[in-house]
Amino acid sequence: MRYLYLVIVFIVFVCLVSYFYHSGKERTVVRDRVMFNDLLIQGEVIEIKTSRNHRFGILLLKLDSINTGRFVDTLLDEGIYPYKVKDRKAEVYVGIPAGIQKGDKVIVDSDKKMAFYHYIVEDKHYKCDLGIVIDPSDIDYIKENTAFK
Known part of the structure; x- marks a missing residue:
């Protein structure tokens, strides 16, 4: 039972890390896009x-x-x-x-x-x-x- 609990906690942790990584990456792409302005x-x-x-x-x-x-x-x-x-x-x-x-x-x-x-x-x-x-x-x-x- 303890191992099941650890596996669930690990899966939740991986999902959270993945979510924050991808949401931060999207903001970076939007920020970088405004730099392409021929200046x-x-x-x-x-x-x-x-x-x-x-x-x-x-x-x-x-x-x-x-x-x-x-x-x-x-x-x-x-x-x-x-x-x-x-x-x-x-x-x-x-x-x-x-x-x-x-x-x-x-x-x-x-x-x-x-x-x-x-x-x-x-x-x-x-x-x-x-x-x-x-x-x-x-x-x-x-x-x-x-x-x-």
Whole structure:
């Protein structure tokens, strides 16, 4: 009888894990879909703000060029876009890469969900993933420290 109880508990556990895994995966797919909007930003870093949450922060860029494609800055059901564009400037909300300085070049490719960095002084290239910002503390940091109020 005890083994039957353990088997039932195990089956319920597996079902719950499977349910939460698949429901989370569906939300991720929906969040990622809004990133495919043909947005391409190229600019020069003019300001760096870093939070205390795993080097998350804001890169303020002076735009060299921008292709907005199908991008329309709208409110999302969950999270916020990892970038904002206004008045020939752009903010990128990412984990701030070590060593980045004012004057370095940044390219944001929303379709690839990537940010590419060119460190001018060191003449090195780096890249990092880009995604919808969903962490509540990061969203609060953006709201408090954005240049676009």
